[in-house]
Amino acid sequence: MRNDTFLPLTLAVACLALTGCTMLGGGTPGWVANPKTAYPEDRFLVAVGEGDTRQTAENAAAANLARIFEAHIESDERLLDQSTETGKSFVRTTDFTSDVNILSSQTLFNIQHAEAWKDKMARYHAVAYLNRRDTAAIYRDKIDERSARVNFLLASAGNTGNVLKKYATLRAASGYAAEVSYLLQQLKVIHPPSVPGSTPGYSINDLHKALADTAKQIKVRIKIGGDDEKRMNGTLEELITQYGFVVGTPVVLDIAGSVSVTDTGERTQGLVFARYELALQIKNADGDVLVSIGHKGREAHTTMQQARIRSFRTLDNAIKAGGAQRLDAYFDSLIDRQ
Numbered sequence: 001m002r003n004d005t006f007l008p009l010t011l012a013v014a015c016l017a018l019t020g021c022t023m024l025g026g027g028t029p030g031w032v033a034n035p036k037t038a039y040p041e042d043r044f045l046v047a048v049g050e051g052d053t054r055q056t057a058e059n060a061a062a063a064n065l066a067r068i069f070e071a072h073i074e075s076d077e078r079l080l081d082q083s084t085e086t087g088k089s090f091v092r093t094t095d096f097t098s099d100v101n102i103l104s105s106q107t108l109f110n111i112q113h114a115e116a117w118k119d120k121m122a123r124y125h126a127v128a129y130l131n132r133r134d135t136a137a138i139y140r141d142k143i144d145e146r147s148a149r150v151n152f153l154l155a156s157a158g159n160t161g162n163v164l165k166k167y168a169t170l171r172a173a174s175g176y177a178a179e180v181s182y183l184l185q186q187l188k189v190i191h192p193p194s195v196p197g198s199t200p201g202y203s204i205n206d207l208h209k210a211l212a213d214t215a216k217q218i219k220v221r222i223k224i225g226g227d228d229e230k231r232m233n234g235t236l237e238e239l240i241t242q243y244g245f246v247v248g249t250p251v252v253l254d255i256a257g258s259v260s261v262t263d264t265g266e267r268t269q270g271l272v273f274a275r276y277e278l279a280l281q282i283k284n285a286d287g288d289v290l291v292s293i294g295h296k297g298r299e300a301h302t303t304m305q306q307a308r309i310r311s312f313r314t315l316d317n318a319i320k321a322g323g324a325q326r327l328d329a330y331f332d333s334l335i336d337r338q
Helices: 054-081 130-160 162-192 192-198 204-216 231-242 304-333
Strands: 045-053 081-085 092-093 115-120 122-130 217-224 253-268 273-285 288-302
Touching: 045 054, 045 253, 054 092, 054 115, 054 122, 054 162, 122 130, 130 162, 130 192, 130 204, 162 304, 217 304, 231 253, 231 304, 253 288, 253 304, 273 304, 288 304
Parallel strands: 217 253
Antiparallel strands: 045 122, 081 092, 115 122, 253 273, 273 288
């Protein structure tokens, strides 16, 4: 949906003269064992990595820097995921949303590399660091820009009477709000004093509720010819559930089509071949086609029963991947841009 979401981990790879740009050979620099001696903690976030080349050492240092953020965010998540129990009830409250829980691949802005050292074993050691104040300014700008988009989209959602467009707009706003929350979590580690002034005025909980309530208004009818065992019906119900939609009336989205899996009659090297074909359309209440999904081919196995199972599995994957991709594209097309 957006190409500017996050920059690569090594956004800014620069050689800055803090304590000397590059040091190859010689005695072991103090920063190898304790980088904070050269990069004071009140001014920098710093990590050291090692590898067979300078590049791999710098990559390892950047990865170690990212782990600092992972540890802090995991700690925050545990603090915000609290449970209370009384004699009559058990209550669990979680304020940390799944949208922000992207711990496996921290993406950081303004990472810089200054020093490298090669030891007697020809292993490289390198530094990766963030200047807290400079990086905080970058984060504040990005948070402000994404927060402005959220507010614009919230206003747009409030001004439309079309439930599909409202859903699409709130969905986009939720995506930008998730980015803001993610950036705020990182800013909290980089420069805590900047967080209060960068926290947006909208309520992300209210936004999520509005999106969920709007999704429930989108009732769906599913009718697939030839789906006697309701396999495709179940797959489509699973698909719409991912969007928060429900099967029911009055119909807002109508999913109709046909599926067939037949014996081709071909027998080769002990294999039985089945031909499969799927044709689906998703229409709005006015009958306009919003999304089309078509897929056909053949599968083979030692028995027709297994060939049919493979065919339906292939069709199931086609619906989950192709259907979601096309629905996403449709909803993205409804969004008003700033």
